Amino acid sequence: MKTSGFRKQSPQEIKEKQDKTTARRIASLKAKQAKAIKRTPKPKKPSKRTVKPLKTKNKGYVVPKWFNSVPTGSHGNTPTLKRYWKATSDFIRQRDFKLYGGKCVSCDRILADWREGDCGHFKKYSVCNAWFKFNHSNLALQCKKCNQREDGIVGHAFGESLKQREHPQIIEWIEKTNECYRGQKMQQWEVVEKVVEMWPDLPNNRYENLKHAIQTTQSKRGNSNQRN
Numbered sequence: 001m002k003t004s005g006f007r008k009q010s011p012q013e014i015k016e017k018q019d020k021t022t023a024r025r026i027a028s029l030k031a032k033q034a035k036a037i038k039r040t041p042k043p044k045k046p047s048k049r050t051v052k053p054l055k056t057k058n059k060g061y062v063v064p065k066w067f068n069s070v071p072t073g074s075h076g077n078t079p080t081l082k083r084y085w086k087a088t089s090d091f092i093r094q095r096d097f098k099l100y101g102g103k104c105v106s107c108d109r110i111l112a113d114w115r116e117g118d119c120g121h122f123k124k125y126s127v128c129n130a131w132f133k134f135n136h137s138n139l140a141l142q143c144k145k146c147n148q149r150e151d152g153i154v155g156h157a158f159g160e161s162l163k164q165r166e167h168p169q170i171i172e173w174i175e176k177t178n179e180c181y182r183g184q185k186m187q188q189w190e191v192v193e194k195v196v197e198m199w200p201d202l203p204n205n206r207y208e209n210l211k212h213a214i215q216t217t218q219s220k221r222g223n224s225n226q227r228n
Contacts, residue, residue: 061189070195075125075133084191088134089119091198096141100165105140106157118147122158123174129181134194137166138174 009017063080072079073086096105097114104110104117111117120142125133132138140162146154162170 061187063188063192067192067195080188080191081186084134084195087195087198087202088136088139090203091201092119092136092139093117093141094203095201100141102141104143104146105161106142106146106154109143109145111141111143114141117141117143120147120158122155122162122171123178127178129178130184130186132178132181135174135177137162137170138178140165 067080067083070083071086072082073084073089074082075085076082093114097111097117102111102114102117105120118141119139121128121133122138122140123132128135128138140158142158146158159171167173
């Protein structure tokens with residue numbers, strides 16, 4: 001009878017082989033654990049979540065009916081902000097027309113009437129933060145041609161005029177102040193109050209209904225306070 005050529009292992013040889021296999025597994029496991037300890041953890045990426053603004057008085061606030069008599073303007077993503085921009089635009093254009101004789105802020109053109117010009121931004125509306133979109137120091141009466149141009153010549157002339165009208169550091173002030181408004185939320189009740197502050201200097205022919213409504217509201221408040 002032929003043999004297979006393989007010798008049958010003894011129990012002792014089998015045990016020694018199993019011990020060697022177990023020892024290799026233990027050594028491999030220890031090496032992996034040591035490597036994991038030496039490995040430095042990857043730094044966590046900073047969170048992109050922004051801090052939620054605190055709850056304010058805007059919740060439940062209803063814009064008064066008389067505010068709807070304010071015409072809407074070209075800027076703003078809500079009817080309230082569009083009306084705020086229209087009032088601000090009229091205020092700035094009429095103010096600069098009286099102070100500087102109708103001169104465009106970025107060229108030598110003289111406007112015959114304040115309605116012929118636009119209310120121009122030195123720092124663009126799209127890159128201004130919250131309330132700074134309506135900041136009076138960043139706005140001026142500008143001819144329509146200059147307001148439609150977007151180049152360094154108009155921007156430089158605009159900035160030089162602001163330095164003469166306001167103060168030499170006005171450009172730096174605009175940049176710093178704009179950053180202060182980053183992340184702020186504009187509340188409707190605050191917008192209405194801003195328009196009320198401007199109404200004495202708004203043109204009579206456009207805001208007569210608004211002025212009458214505000215005067216009526218203020219007189220009612222005064223009477224109620226006297227009774228109390």
